[in-house]
Structure formats: structure tokens, C-alpha cells
Amino acid sequence: xxxxxxxxxxxxxxxxxxxxxxxxxxxxxxxxxxxxxxxxxxxxxxxxxxxxxxxxxxxxxxxxxxxxxxxxxxxxxxxxxxxxxxxxxxxxxxxxxxxxxxxxxxxxxxxxxxxxxxxxxxxxxxxxxxxxxxxxxxxxxxxxxxxxxxxxxxxxxxxxxxxxxxxxxxxxxxxxxxxxxxxxxxxxxxxxxxxxxxxxxxxxxxxxxxxxxxxxxxxxxxxxxxxxxxxxxxxxxxxxxxxxxxxxxxxxxxxxxxxxxxxxxxxxxxxxxxxxxxxxx
Amino acid sequence: xxxxxxxxxxxxxxxxxxxxxxxxxxxxxxxxxxxxxxxxxxxxxxxxxxxxxxxxxxxxxxxxxxxxxxxxxxxxxxxxxxxxxxxxxxxxxxxxxxxxxxxxxxxxxxxxxxxxxxxxxxxxxxxxxxxxxxxxxxxxxxxxxxxxxxxxxxxxxxxxxxxxxxxxxxxxxxxxxxxxxxxxxxxxxxxxxxxxxxxxxxxxxxxxxxxxxxxxxxxxxxxxxxxxxxxxxxxxxxxxxxxxxxxxxxxxxxxxxxxxxxxxxxxxxxxx
Numbered sequence: 001x002x003x004x005x006x007x008x009x010x011x012x013x014x015x016x017x018x019x020x021x022x023x024x025x026x027x028x029x030x031x032x033x034x035x036x037x038x039x040x041x042x043x044x045x046x047x048x049x050x051x052x053x054x055x056x057x058x059x060x061x062x063x064x065x066x067x068x069x070x071x072x073x074x075x076x077x078x079x080x081x082x083x084x085x086x087x088x089x090x091x092x093x094x095x096x097x098x099x100x101x102x103x104x105x106x107x108x109x110x111x112x113x114x115x116x117x118x119x120x121x122x123x124x125x126x127x128x129x130x131x132x133x134x135x136x137x138x139x140x141x142x143x144x145x146x147x148x149x150x151x152x153x154x155x156x157x158x159x160x161x162x163x164x165x166x167x168x169x170x171x172x173x174x175x176x177x178x179x180x181x182x183x184x185x186x187x188x189x190x191x192x193x194x195x196x197x198x199x200x201x202x203x204x205x206x207x208x209x210x211x212x213x214x215x216x217x218x219x220x221x222x223x224x225x226x227x228x229x230x231x232x233x234x235x236x237x238x239x240x241x242x243x244x245x246x247x248x249x250x251x252x253x254x255x256x257x258x259x260x261x262x263x264x265x266x267x268x269x270x271x272x273x274x275x276x277x278x279x280x281x
Numbered sequence: 282x283x284x285x286x287x288x289x290x291x292x293x294x295x296x297x298x299x300x301x302x303x304x305x306x307x308x309x310x311x312x313x314x315x316x317x318x319x320x321x322x323x324x325x326x327x328x329x330x331x332x333x334x335x336x337x338x339x340x341x342x343x344x345x346x347x348x349x350x351x352x353x354x355x356x357x358x359x360x361x362x363x364x365x366x367x368x369x370x371x372x373x374x375x376x377x378x379x380x381x382x383x384x385x386x387x388x389x390x391x392x393x394x395x396x397x398x399x400x401x402x403x404x405x406x407x408x409x410x411x412x413x414x415x416x417x418x419x420x421x422x423x424x425x426x427x428x429x430x431x432x433x434x435x436x437x438x439x440x441x442x443x444x445x446x447x448x449x450x451x452x453x454x455x456x457x458x459x460x461x462x463x464x465x466x467x468x469x470x471x472x473x474x475x476x477x478x479x480x481x482x483x484x485x486x487x488x489x490x491x492x493x494x495x496x497x498x499x500x501x502x503x504x505x506x507x508x509x510x511x512x513x514x515x516x517x518x519x520x521x522x523x524x525x526x527x528x529x530x531x532x533x534x535x536x537x538x539x540x541x542x543x544x545x546x547x548x549x550x551x552x553x
Contacts (some may be wrong), residue, residue, distance in 0.1 A: 004469055016417045023416045042513060070408035087405035107386050107448040133331065144316035149324075156383045183443035208444070215516055216525045231444050239357045254447035256412065261438050263420040268434075 005273045012270030016130025019263065024260040025053030027142040030251035037041060037254055039247065046220060048203040052082070052178070057090045059175035060168065062200075064190060065109075067182035071207050076105060077233035077246035078205035079180045083113040085240045087120065094174065097131040097184045098138060103154055105180075122155075123162045130154030135185040139193040143171045170198075177202040187214055191222050205232060286553075290545045341364065362399075381522035436515050443512030453506035454493045460506070461485030506541050 008021055041049070055061070063082070065073040072269065086093055095110065097103045107126055114120040126137040129150045132138045146169055150159050157166050167173065171194045181187040186202040195202035201224050208229030217223040227236050230253055233246030296319070303315030342356040342363075368391075369375070375383045375391035384390040427433045442448040465482040472478070496502060504510040543545035 019417045019420060020413045022412055027412070037450055038511060039446050040449045042509070069404040072401075072405065101396070103386055104393075132324070133327045134320070134324040135327075137320040137327070140316065141320040141324070144320070148317060148321070154383070154386065156380055176378075211516065212520055212524050213528075216521050216528060219517060221522050228444075230459050231446075234446070250446050254445040256416075257441045257445050258447055260419055261441055263416060264423045264434065264438065267420045267423065268425050 001279060005277075009270055009273055011280070022259060023256060024227055025240065026255045030255050031248070034248065035251045035254070037251055038225075039234050039238040041235040041239055043230075044226045044230075045232050045239065046227060046273035047218070048082075048205075049085070049225075049236065049239045050226055051201060051224040052085050052089065052201050055089065055176055059091045060094065060173065061091050061176045061178065062096065062171065062174040063106075064096050064098060064177070064179045064181070064186075065106040066098045066186040067105060067180060067207075068099055069104075071182035072105065072247065073245075074201060074230050075180050075182055075205060076109065076208045076263055077230065077249070078227040078236055079089070079105065079109045080244055081236045081240060081242070081246065082178055082180070082205065083109055084117070084242055085236075087090045087118045087125070088240070091124040091176075094164070094168065095126070095128045095130075095163055096138075096142065097116045097129075098135065098189070099182075100131050100133075103128070103131045107154075120254070121156070123164055125164070127162055128154040129159075136189040136193055139185070139189050141169045143194050143198060146170055171199045172199060174200055176200065179204045180211065182207050186210075186222065187217075190223060193216055196222060203227075205236075252269060286548075286551060289551050290548065294543055296544055297539070301539075301543065318433075335363070363436070366395065436519070439508060439514060440512050443508035443510075448508040448512070449501075450499045451508055452498065453503060453508075454489060454498055456506040456508065457489045458486065461489060495497075 014200070063079070063086075065079065083093065093110075093114070095106045097106055110126060110128065114122075114126050120126060120241075121241050127145075130153060132149055134227050137147065153159055153162060165210045171177070176196055177200055178191060179187045179190045181190075181204060183232060187202075187206060187210070190202055190204075194200065202222075203226070204214060205227035206229070208231075211226060211228040214223060214226055218226050227233055230246055233244075234250045234271075237244045299311065300319055302313055303311045303319075339360065342359045344350075345353045345356040346360065370385065370392055373391055374381065375394065376384065376387065376389040379387040379390055385392050387393060423434055423437070425434060442451070461482060464485065465478055468481045469475075469478040499509065501507040538547065542550075
């Protein structure tokens, strides 16, 4: 028994580079050899799907991009999934960005979905208003008067000359808001300054780490569901029936989480043996 | 002194009160100030702040290079990156077919190239490294030291496994067998009696097996031992309770600080 304990303790002093290597393999291998684990939608994801489904055809949806390349693997799949869902149901999409790099993400997502998949017309089916500095002040400004804040869209076209912008003057003119958010400014600001005061329903997609902060708002009904990190994106893809990047990343995330849990358990076994020995001697 | 102290405090007090009243007084003038003017002032000030921030960045990094302080080589990259971005943003488009301003996000421009091939990979790499550090740190620091640490550890594991598809593939009966094993180990450690340990283990296995057979082994029943349901419960109950408490605390803190600013008690913004 002592020999086994010795082996375990020796293994417990493993160099952290081995841990890095194992995690790297745990992420990489499932990407090359997918396991096809079943994806089950949580209530929070189902609420987002139901909120979009409840919209009448031709609804005006404001989608805000508040993430950048660092959080792209988590948020971008849900943005793509949501845009697919919105365009499939025949809604009009208006994009705004509270983060400067959000505009790049929006361009990429709309190129992929609106242009390539649905062959939609810019200015008639969707429009990118772009980034404006000012964080929550931008949200507040949009609630009051969009045209004061945005005289031109992201392509330099006068907002007054864009057909889709006809009769759009403030946030209250939209039927639904979706915030694809990776931090501040993001979902919280949209709830505080736009959705709550105007009563326009809002859903969100956030990084896993932000879910804790948003959950109270989901429970109180201020936010109609939440797509929580990459699992949320995968669940949404399953609901709309179009597997994408979120789904393919789920196997890798599952195995990586399992490996981390196994490391934690192993670490605790070594800790237990150490404390038992120190008590003994 | 009046320009550096009294006037700024007076401005903060007047604007603070005006903005606060905008939420309570139904007057078109005040409402328009809060909704339109104040937010536009903020936008203008934020733009100036970006300019000041850039100047400050150059000042600090430049000082580091000139004095050759530790890590000055990194500052060279910061300065180089800054000027490269300025050139790509204001001086050289790289694609004459695109208008100034729109060139920032248009294909074929230097700025877009910089974003796609420099900023994106660097930014993604920094964030991706977190996975490795989290794994290493969890292995070394996540220990069952006391009750609080154990609760944190158990809920962390439930969230980690229950949140991903793997968790929904793990039957609640497997978790129950696992629980029987853990309880038996705990009994053995506490009582150090092989007979009691064995009977605890055997009794537990029998109960779970009979119960499972009678129900037909449904993967998600009983829900108490099904990881996705458990993680949902943790998110929606203990987590929401804690998050709400923190939010209320932050709200009260913001309120108190704002009142201090408006009344001129808090003067850190003028350097006092």
C-alpha cells in the first residue's frame, strides 16, 4: 500500500508542462476525431429560441456585437446561429457595436450568413450601424435618438438614405434586442438603459464566465434567456437544426473539462495521502 | 486655486444633480439634457480621453525605452505597434478603391490585414492560454481543506461536467454508485471497521440496483443525481442568490460614491 502511495505522490509532483501537454491533446484530439456527444438544450437556451420564435415575420431586431477575437470562439457561433434563425424567420437585422472590434465580428458574421447563405441585400434586409465610443452613453443615446448618434452607417452611407432605417428613430422602434456580449459594456448596460426603460424584450449570449452576473436578470424575466458560452451556442445550433462551430467545439470542451476534473481528483488524492502521512509521523 | 478646485467641484455638483433629477422630474428640458446632451458630452469627453490615453501610453513606454528600464524591449513593440496602427488608420490605406473611414473594416486594406493577422491571433492566443493555466492551477490549488473548500470543489466539478454534453451522457445511477463508493470510503476512514465498511458498500449497491431495476434505469432520474439538472439548480439558486447580493452591494456602493461626488466630499478626480 505504501508503495502505491509513493507512486501516487511521485506522480503528484508532475511538471506543469505535462499538464499543458495533456490539456492540449485533450482539446486537439476530439477536434480531429469527433465523438458526437448528444446535446441537450437547457431552459435558458430554450427561452432564447422561444423568444425569437415568438416574433412576427418582418420584425425589427437589434443585434449588438460586444466581443472581440479573444472571445470569438465562445460568442461568434451563437451570433452566427442567431442570425441564421432570424433570417430564416424573415426578420430584419440592425447591427450595432459597443466594442470597436465588435464591428469586425459583425462584418464577418453577416458576410457568412446574410451574404453567402441567404443572399440578402444590405440596406434592405440588414444594416451595420457600426461602432460608436461611449459605452453605456451609446445605449442611452440610442434609446433617445439613434439618428443623433448615427448619421452614417459603418459603410459611410447616410442613415437617411438607407431604406431599412425608415421609421427607425429609437430603441423603442425595435421588436427585439439581442446582445452578444463578452463583458463591459454589454448585456447589463442594455438591460439597464434600453430594455428595462423601453420594454423591448432582450435576450443575450455571453461568455461562460459572465453567466453568473446575468442569471439574476434571467430569473427575474428582465432577460429572455441566455446562451451561456460555447455550450449555449451548441444548444442553440441544435435547436435551429444547423450544427456549426459551437457543436464541433463541444466534444473538445467536454474532454478538456473531464481531464481538468480528473486532475483535481488526482490532486486531492495526493493531498489526502500527504496529510495522512504528516499525521502519522 | 478657484480654477483648479472650486470650479471643477461646482461643475461636478451641478451636472451631477441635473443628471440625477432627469430621472425623477418630468420636464422636457431636463429630460432632453439627460437623454441627449449629457450623453453627447460624454461621447466627446470619451474621445478626448482616448487621445489623452494614447499620449500617456507613449509617454510611459517612451520613458521606459530611454531609461532602459527592465523589459524596455517590450515597450519598443508597444511603440512600434502604436505607430503601425496610426499609419494603417490615418496615412496608408493599402486599397485605393476603398473610402477613408470605411477602410478600417474593408477587405484588402492594411488596417484589416493588421486586425486579421496580428491582433486576432495575438488576442486569441492570450485568451487560449488561460485553459492551460486554469488546468494547472486547479490541479495544485483545488483542495478539500475544509467545508467551504469542499463545497466549492464539488459545485465546481458539477458545473464543469454538467454544463457540457458529456455530463448529460452520464447516468444519474452511475453518480449514485459513485456516491455509495465515496460514502463507504468516508465510513472506512472514520470508523476503520472493515465489516461496517463492507456492509455500507453492499447495502448501498443493493439499494441503488433494486431502485434502478424497478424504474428501468432512466438516465436523468432521479434528477437530484443527474449532473445537468444539478448544475442548472446551482446556477439558478445558490449562484443567483450570491450574485444578487453582490449586485445589491455594488448598487449601494455606487449610490454612496455618487452622492459623495455630487456633494463634493469625494475629490479624487481633482487630485485630492
